[in-house]
Amino acid sequence: MGQPVGVFDSGVGGLTVLRELIRVLPGESFVYFGDTARVPYGTKSRETITRYSVEIANYLVVRHEIKMLVVACNTASSLALPALRKIYRIPVVGMIDPSVRRVAALPKRDAIGVIGTSGTIRSGAYEQALRSALPKARIRCQPCPLLVSLAEEGWIERPVTRDVVAEYLAPFRQDPPDALILGCTHYPVLKKTISEFLGGGTVLVDSGEEAARVVDVLISESGMKKEERGGPAIRFLVTDDPGRFAEVGEEFLGARIADVENVIL
């Protein structure tokens, strides 16, 4: 199937990124790696996340000869991207810069909000990139750790989920931002709830959607693009039980998941 694009995430969340990648690059081959034995990454340290990310990237480069690495996890993008870019020859695409560029291109971007895991927000990666792109903007970053658990539990439109969203986003409602970056791959499944709470004045920026656009540009411009018929070829690799991944993952991918392989790193 030629050289695939490697996509890695701590678990199922990155499947929302893969869904966008498949939409913009339907003729491509993908290897998706979910580190389900060590998920989640959002509460863990830079050292640990970098070690895990390098182990996975080594595996994908050596065993699957990927032509590009998409870090489909905002926490790994925030904490491990500099190390990954130093190590590998292939292009490494993260979640942060594509969303920041999208925000910078909006007609109105005086006040910007970012939500993400504790690790993503604590790293300051979004804040630094936004300050450098938009030095005059007012920026507010809010960790929302429980939203990952709610999304994985499948509690998408329950009253409890609306209450948790209201609790985390209360500071944003008093002073609604022009744009809110959904800085975690789990959040797109909660887009409707978030958008209802904030009202229509805020543009929601989906980090996976923006990253997929960037991957499309890089692949097309470098002449690496494949035009296979019959839809994309996808392999799924996980470090824990394949059955559970397929079950929970279908909500995130929006499609059936078959043939998941187990990998022990």
Add this chain to the structure above:
Amino acid sequence: MGQPVGVFDSGVGGLTVLRELIRVLPGESFVYFGDTARVPYGTKSRETITRYSVEIANYLVVRHEIKMLVVACNTASSLALPALRKIYRIPVVGMIDPSVRRVAALPKRDAIGVIGTSGTIRSGAYEQALRSALPKARIRCQPCPLLVSLAEEGWIERPVTRDVVAEYLAPFRQDPPDALILGCTHYPVLKKTISEFLGGGTVLVDSGEEAARVVDVLISESGMKKEERGGPAIRFLVTDDPGRFAEVGEEFLGARIADVENVIL
């Protein structure tokens, strides 16, 4: 400091068990191991949890020469205990049997409830042990995965937490059990909320408290008990960032945590 008792958990939850151990065995030495780089265990498979548990137990046996292993994690107790007991010479105490014996000794135990992580409930460990001890009892087991995230976020008495408890425990309120086993080390911090929801007719059984009683009996009866003065000697080992462990852990231990060491397995 002589041979310590090894206590291991996926993260901070097992500190509620350590708190009980310190209370009943104040002259003892303990080594607490929190696998914070791979936490949580509650959603992962038997194979993965057994592999992690054996790695940790090997480390504690070889490097710290523990005289007893307390598996202070209900998920690891449910999934890995048979393997651990086959491997090690030292006694291995889990969370399941002590609570089941406590329930069996209650004057009224016709209807029993168990709450725990998905892994604990799916394993059937509590259900099997209860059926064998109380063949005629009505048993209802309910996974409550979000309660771990709420407890770790420190959202102990918020309205959202009461709503989540109400959602999971709704089947119990229609038909309140005589006893409810809190089959996850995180749940004792939510005891008040759970008890208010169920009313006074249900005895809440804290798995860590029951396990600590069993450890006390085993240590005392085997002549391994130490009677040091000046309080217990405790070492804390974690696989991720020591600072964060100390910060979150103090709520669970109910005491200050100093000198946490990082271990890479």
